[in-house]
Amino acid sequence: MTTQAAANPLGPGFDVPGSEATYRETFNRTLRDELERDPDVFIMGEDIAGGAGRYDEEGKPLDAWGGPFAATKGLVQDFGMERIRDTPISEAGILGAAVGAALTGTRPVVDLMYFDFVTVAFDQLLSNAAKSRYMFGGQTKVPLTIFARSGAGTGHAAQHSENFYSILAHIPGLKVVAPSDAYTVKGLLAAAIRDDDPVIVCNHKKLINTSGFVPDESYTIDIGKGRVMRQGKDVTLVGMSWTSRVCLNAAEEMAKEGIDAEVIDLLSLSPLDEDVFLESVKKTNRVVIVDEDTPRASMASEVAAVIAEKAFDYLDAPIKRVTGPHTPVPYNKGLETAFIPDEAAVIGTTKKLLGL
Amino acid sequence: MTTQAAANPLGPGFDVPGSEATYRETFNRTLRDELERDPDVFIMGEDIAGGAGRYDEEGKPLDAWGGPFAATKGLVQDFGMERIRDTPISEAGILGAAVGAALTGTRPVVDLMYFDFVTVAFDQLLSNAAKSRYMFGGQTKVPLTIFARSGAGTGHAAQHSENFYSILAHIPGLKVVAPSDAYTVKGLLAAAIRDDDPVIVCNHKKLINTSGFVPDESYTIDIGKGRVMRQGKDVTLVGMSWTSRVCLNAAEEMAKEGIDAEVIDLLSLSPLDEDVFLESVKKTNRVVIVDEDTPRASMASEVAAVIAEKAFDYLDAPIKRVTGPHTPVPYNKGLETAFIPDEAAVIGTTKKLLGL
């Protein structure tokens, strides 16, 4: 079950064996599965083990940290330091080395912690990871996976809260996926690691402790396929990463008032599944795009532009965007909460759009 | 004459003293004016003088290079090495030092050569230049100007041809301007250097040797104001940087066939002058946005999204984008030329849109 399942509603309700699990556990578990599947896969990052060079009583390498949000917890003790490689704080050097390793026959997975830190390695990402295949005339490939945490909501303030995916999705040569729950992170992370192109996996901090149904079996979700999270006929809500859940919650709320919203979860930001939201808009004739990233030249802008070009004749109302403001992310909880598009904002905008 | 002039058609035809000059000469001349105007202004970059530490017969510092495209030619001999400061190849260090200097009372201008190299200093740009004022609660400011060359068309291939402005305009805390001729670069560069926020000036390589009318007097063009390059009633063409000229040429062509296109030149990408293109679209009811940058989450997407939201009821046809493809820039001349949106593409798309 790959795309099929991806196109299914939310986790629960498959007739396949599985269980409730958190996004965090599922992410860690999927890394483990892929490490077992393919000996060429290894992980690099700062404190993905912790206590590097030190060993416990049984002589096993220390597992003192396990990566931010415990993404890699426990892996070093089972896979060793060559495959779970702690690094100094050298994002450019690490990512550059990962690209070099990918170009020469391995499949590196790099934990860059927070998307804000991708900026330190941005040249390696844009100039080498994204462009090598093209500028060398297709003679090579870069099977590299990068993951980090994105978004506001945890009081990390301006320098630890970037969403950053709009910038990444703009770049030819990169693929960008944004899981929205435990079910999708399993399928997308596995697909990313098995993909022969550089893929970036966006993990919103607010998703990491959420839980949902996860099938036991191994599966991938096709990169480039979005899903319909909820069927509806009155209006289309388009979400990505955390905002897909915001859209779903808003839709459930509005259902109580008889507003039947369809919810689209993009899942992949590059390649972008245009069909999944175009088909929906052609049915509902109205759309609200919800994106936590700052508005200018954002994913919300892109989705709006595609609709304005390819579904124009089906539109009965202006295309609405609900996004973060054109500001950095503030520290104070109240301000930070106001930064993030929430259910109230989505409902308010949608009702206005429907003239209610 | 500031905005007024900015809102005027192209260079020639003002009743003010002036002369024909190249973009290149005008850029250099404007740097000179601003260096004379304000002793706190200084310029840093790689080989902006050349031969650093060496002197000519008259004991003047060598002026062996003068920056890429001679942007800073001759300046070191008149202003000295403290104000025209050659640097090692350390973009992150240079930009970081410039931010530190700006935070402590000077007004640095940094030449980063090609926009591709901004990626090496991207963390300093995003985390420090753009966010300092906000995360420190408004107690400081960053009066910094950054300029570089953008775009395809000179056979520089994948790593020297970034437009990059879509990524920059996405970032809260930065301002981005894109002059389209000698007249606008004089007003916008002066405005950028006098501005108290970080401003990035995009100079398309293909513009640098173009020439046009430039008033003698000193003037600034308001950052955040676009201009109507050509009045028309049938369709609106929105351009930026080099593509503004492409739009104008296409409009002149189409005029011969009786198609009367209005041409909007954005000039500022952040802040974005929404009114100048919204008013035009409300008049013509049709729009083609022309952007050399790659399409996803681009300036073209942003302009389309704004129109789809704020001028929807005035639109008689889908919003069209004409952009570069979702690929890096190729080396071969024929491929590179095919990458760049040209008059033929604009005319073809416009006619299709008009059902001709």
Place this chain on the structure above:
Amino acid sequence: MDISSEKLSWLYETMVRIRRFEETMLEQTFKGKSMGVTHSSDGQEAGPTGICAHLTEKDWIASTHRGHGHCIAKGLDSKAMMAEIFGRVTGQCKGKGGSMHIADFSKGMLGANAIVGASIPLAVGAALTAKYKGTDSVGVAFFGDGATGQGVLHESMNLASIWKLPVIFACENNHYAEATPVEYAVSVSDIADRAASYSIPGVVVDGMDVFAVYDAAGEAIARARRGEGPTLLELKTYRYHGHFHADVPEKYRSKEEEDSWHARDPLTSFEKRVLDQELMTEEQLAAIRSAIDKEIMAAVEFAEESPMPPLEELYTDVYVSYSNPVQGLR
């Protein structure tokens, strides 16, 4: 010892203020009063204190995620600092920055910075301003052993050297970057030795001894003010608590190691020394401690009672001026 008695009590007062601030800040974090993660610097008091003892408000420092000690040593107000951590509008940054972004430009404090290594070139730029304007101000870049992994440090030291800028590169080597031991991540035993790569002086300093720091920093700063260029100081020190409030350091370091550093505690060794040499009395020391206790308690009260920033603050301070702000599209 050629330190005035005023300076002597300032050194003690400052170290005690840092210690109490950090301990209290941690307590308050565990009480849920901080709106984000906090990084305590207790154990490292001697470094910022011994260095900033030579600085005025005309000098600039650039700091890190572990910046409270730098702030206090540079003379920032503990009330405004605590209020910032509590996310209040009376905070140093109106509650918009938090623990990792405390700054006070009026005091020459260019800000804590949450990107490791990113604040280093800011100090170089401040020194460039000093040179450009012909003042005798200096810039101090505080950074940790982990930050030496960042290329921008290399670039900054090279720039400061070739331009002979008045910069002090103050590496607080507390032997860990998060849970990563310095001996794993850093390919040289004394970070100070890397100064040779830039033809500048590099000095290993006992970062637990404020007098050692005071002397080494005094020399480096005097050299910088004389226009002779930058110096790299490596302060060997230790953070008593975890990397951040919730970190459990026992997972990666031994009790013995911790004890050996506590045995060299900067405050107690200061006390012992000034009492042995009869430079200060137990009464004087006690008076300073109780005064600081009151001050820090008052800071907590102040923070507690301060209002939250109004929602409009979300949209302010992005630019000095911007013709077309976008307050989110709703």
Place this chain on the structure above:
Amino acid sequence: MDISSEKLSWLYETMVRIRRFEETMLEQTFKGKSMGVTHSSDGQEAGPTGICAHLTEKDWIASTHRGHGHCIAKGLDSKAMMAEIFGRVTGQCKGKGGSMHIADFSKGMLGANAIVGASIPLAVGAALTAKYKGTDSVGVAFFGDGATGQGVLHESMNLASIWKLPVIFACENNHYAEATPVEYAVSVSDIADRAASYSIPGVVVDGMDVFAVYDAAGEAIARARRGEGPTLLELKTYRYHGHFHADVPEKYRSKEEEDSWHARDPLTSFEKRVLDQELMTEEQLAAIRSAIDKEIMAAVEFAEESPMPPLEELYTDVYVSYSNPVQGLR
């Protein structure tokens, strides 16, 4: 001398090939045959030749904007290289890369790179692959004196050192970065001395003497293959022409300086040495030269006659697979 006669003629042949290729490439550039800027490496032949003499196709090199010499020394085909510069579909990268992006992964050549310093960590990554897979391959990072200004070099040397990776950091110090003299931009007199910052060997090598390079590189590479980690080699050398084809070096360097380096020309000094020591005859040398002349002329013809890439090539090779390509929106 313990060099086989085959190796000896390979050294000469390779240096002559580089020299002729660069001279011809420049001529062709001035004729307008190159579709972009070109950077000649003539004068620097001994470096890549002496190093690559120890490498096989299983070893990897990462190169720079001035990469033709590296390519040739690593065994790339001069036809495919010239065709690439001419922008033809028969070029090493189908005409999509150009002079600054020539690569041949089948030969272990990871590509020229137009971002100064950016290719250095790629060689570290290649060495990581070697270590990870347990092969005895090495990675060589070629970079210039100007590239030492980039932080990523510092990061790469630290990583290679702590992980004991088989990497050779080959700094071609040709004394200029564009028009910037090395003594202005680099804060140490011998770049090789910076190796001490990473506890690895650093060796200053006469980059005009292929035998000196051959010996130093042999030692470093053997060390790397033994698993003892990286070495930094500084090859003191000189580029005979300008930074790029249109640059006029007279503007920033003296005739005397240029002459002093030409007097140490790697080809003539090789010839003198092998003839003096009767290791090769003038006939053998002449035969090699004329063979290479023919080869390079043939390369130009090949490039001339090769077709341009079809327009569809604009859209290929962005990804291995992509479900929704966007060919520009028209």
